[in-house]
Amino acid sequence: MEDEPVIRSATLDAPxxxxxxxxxxxxxxxxxxxxxxxxxxxxxxxxRIACVALRDRAEAEDAVQDAMIRLVRHYAERPxxxxxxxxxxxxxxxxxxxxxxxxxxxxxxxxxxxxxxxxPARDPIEDVADTRGRPDEVMEGEELLARIEAVLxxxxxxxxxxxxxxxxxxxDVAQAAVAMGCSEGSVKTHYFRAMQVLQGALGEWQx
Amino acid sequence: MNEDEMRELERKSRAAFDASVEAADAATRSRLxxxxxxxxxxxxxxxxxxxAPWLPAGAAAAAIFxxxxxxxxxxxxxxxxxxxxxxxxxxxxxxxxxxxLGEDADFVAWAAEQAPDGVG
Numbered sequence: 001m002e003d004e005p006v007i008r009s010a011t012l013d014a015p016x017x018x019x020x021x022x023x024x025x026x027x028x029x030x031x032x033x034x035x036x037x038x039x040x041x042x043x044x045x046x047x048r049i050a051c052v053a054l055r056d057r058a059e060a061e062d063a064v065q066d067a068m069i070r071l072v073r074h075y076a077e078r079p080x081x082x083x084x085x086x087x088x089x090x091x092x093x094x095x096x097x098x099x100x101x102x103x104x105x106x107x108x109x110x111x112x113x114x115x116x117x118x119x120p121a122r123d124p125i126e127d128v129a130d131t132r133g134r135p136d137e138v139m140e141g142e143e144l145l146a147r148i149e150a151v152l153x154x155x156x157x158x159x160x161x162x163x164x165x166x167x168x169x170x171x172d173v174a175q176a177a178v179a180m181g182c183s184e185g186s187v188k189t190h191y192f193r194a195m196q197v198l199q200g201a202l203g204e205w206q207x
Numbered sequence: 208m209n210e211d212e213m214r215e216l217e218r219k220s221r222a223a224f225d226a227s228v229e230a231a232d233a234a235t236r237s238r239l240x241x242x243x244x245x246x247x248x249x250x251x252x253x254x255x256x257x258x259a260p261w262l263p264a265g266a267a268a269a270a271i272f273x274x275x276x277x278x279x280x281x282x283x284x285x286x287x288x289x290x291x292x293x294x295x296x297x298x299x300x301x302x303x304x305x306x307x308l309g310e311d312a313d314f315v316a317w318a319a320e321q322a323p324d325g326v327g
Contacts, residue, residue, distance in 0.1 A: 028250065028251070031250065032247055032250050032251070035246075035247060035250065036243065036247060039243045039246065039247075040240075040243060043239040043240075043242070043243060044228050044231050044235075044236065044239060045228050047231070047235065047239055048224065048227060048228050048231070057235075061235075061238055061239070061242065064239065064242060065242035065245065065246065068242055068243060068245075068246035069245065069246045069249055071246070072246045072247060072249040072250050073249050073253070076250055076253070141222065141223040141226045141227070142223070142226075142227065144219060144220065144223045145220070145223040145224060145226075145227055148220050148223070167217055167220055167221055167224075168220075168221065168224045170221070195213055195216065195217070198216060198220070199212060199213065199216055202216065203212075
């Protein structure tokens with residue numbers, strides 16, 4: 001076994017151990033590389049999910065960056081298989097914060113402009129441009145996604161989260177429960193209801 | 208909604224989402240990469256803090272020490288160094304300084320004569 005490097009001190013009886021050279025640094029570098037890989041693999045999907053939830057690209061970028069920083073700051077030492085649900089838990093909390101602030105902003109604006117936030121809701125599907133008839137398959141996918149996003153905006157927050165995490169991000173029920181901070185049964189219920197609403201809203205269009 | 212319809216909707220919506228993720232523009236990709244790099248600097252800072260936990264306290268102590276030194280400099284040396292040098296020159300070259308020294312010598316001699324024997 002290789003001896004550890006030591007310093008012979010003039011004032012200490014016992015030699016001062018320096019530890020294995022580079023061990024802690026290598027460990028940090030390994031962790032940094034693993035985190036880099038993880039974040040690089042997840043960042044675009046996370047950003048897209050945040051865009052769907054917030055409907056604002058700049059806010060979505062801020063939310064993703066905050067989630068990255070918080071994950072690195074607080075959970076870098078956790079096992080790698082825990083990073084994904086933890087990352088989405090952090091992102092979800094950030095998104096919820098931003099949605100609350102946006103809600104307060106809207107309420108204040110409605111108050112000062114004399115309007116009411118209880119105006120009758122428009123049918124979100126009607127707001128999506130109708131591109132049916134185009135032969136382009138990509139356009140079909142984009143169109144479907146736009147319609148799904150419009151329907152998701154009408155769902156409860158929990159139902160929307162369940163759909164985003166389970167369907168778009170592909171988290172399993174247990175991971176989605178961690179991300180949403182609720183029970184697995186609750187995830188299943190919210191997801192099923194979200195699917196029912198989507199099927200009802202998109203069924204006719206899909207046919 | 209039957210099971211098949213649900214599976215089909217799941218499949219289609221996931222495919223549409225995946226395609227939109229792949230279609231992310233270069234500017235968005237670049238901003239996300241920068242965000243990732245920013246987040247990873249946290250890890251380096253944390254590593255540094257762990258390797259040298261005394262560093263923040265040491266830096267704070269050094270800053271306080273430097274501040275105290277600076278305050279003392281301000282209090283002790285209110286006059287410009289050049290002015291002090293001129294004052295010293297005045298004392299050294301002034302004729303009355305030698306006269307004063309002579310008076311002191313006379314006084315010391317006189318005091319020695321006045322002292323009673325056996326005293327001191």
